[in-house]
Amino acid sequence: MYHQYECSVFNYFFKNSLNNERQQSSYLLLAYRTTIIQALSLRNRTETTCVLNPDFLRYHANGKDDSKECADLGSKRIYSPLDYRTIFQLETHCADVEPHVNLIRTVEAIFLTKCLSLVLNKLDVVCTTETFIVLAVAMLHHLQAINCNAYEIIENVHDETTHVWEPRNIGAAIYSTVSLVNHSCYPNIVRHSYPNGK
Numbered sequence: 001m002y003h004q005y006e007c008s009v010f011n012y013f014f015k016n017s018l019n020n021e022r023q024q025s026s027y028l029l030l031a032y033r034t035t036i037i038q039a040l041s042l043r044n045r046t047e048t049t050c051v052l053n054p055d056f057l058r059y060h061a062n063g064k065d066d067s068k069e070c071a072d073l074g075s076k077r078i079y080s081p082l083d084y085r086t087i088f089q090l091e092t093h094c095a096d097v098e099p100h101v102n103l104i105r106t107v108e109a110i111f112l113t114k115c116l117s118l119v120l121n122k123l124d125v126v127c128t129t130e131t132f133i134v135l136a137v138a139m140l141h142h143l144q145a146i147n148c149n150a151y152e153i154i155e156n157v158h159d160e161t162t163h164v165w166e167p168r169n170i171g172a173a174i175y176s177t178v179s180l181v182n183h184s185c186y187p188n189i190v191r192h193s194y195p196n197g198k
Contacts, residue, residue: 002036008122009115026172027150031142032112034174038084039138052131059088060138086176092144102144109140146172149179 006029013029039056080086094102113136117127127135153171158164 002033004123005036005040005116005119006032008119012115026153026169027143027146028108028112030146030150030172030174031109031139032115034087034142034146035112035135035138036116038087039135052134055084056138057134059084060134060141081176087145087174088141090145090149090174090176090179092141093148094144097144105143105147106140109136109143112136112139146174150174151178 010029013025013032039052113132116135117132120127150172151174152169153173154167155170156165157168159166
């Protein structure tokens with residue numbers, strides 16, 4: 001679904017990234033994908049303007065939060081982990097973060113939106129200034145939420161030289177249902193994948 005929007009810019013996410021930077025790169029890619037999946041609804045292949053999903057637009061345009069509708073999720077409406085409101089409501093802790101961290105995330109959000117507008121341009125789709133701003137706001141919101149709600153995806157890789165299976169971070173994911181569990185930003189226990197699948 002999102003492949004055509006990331007294929008030509010995919011290398012920007014991982015170019016020259018060292019192993020310790022891969023997690024941050026995978027968070028950037030996750031924010032990018034989350035925005036694309038939720039935001040874009042191109043009517044057909046001949047469409048020349050970017051049409052944002054109306055629900056997505058309602059959540060991110062002008063900084064308005066439809067909190068009553070969000071509050072109804074799970075209480076008056078059937079909970080669905082695929083409902084965008086479950087992602088939109090994830091805690092961001094942006095008010096508790098150092099200002100320079102929020103600045104870095106803002107720059108990253110603008111970079112991601114520039115990547116997306118470049119791709120849309122290659123597809124002959126016009127991204128207006130208003131659309132760009134909404135997409136950038138969404139990217140920033142996702143980057144902030146991912147930082148405290150994403151889970152690493154670990155794969156054990158066999159090192160031919162040492163003959164040991166070593167865990168390697170290969171990506172990140174958001175599991176909206178798991179994120180509902182009460183958890184700490186400074187946990188006293190963490191899950192870790194060790195060699196040999198432990």
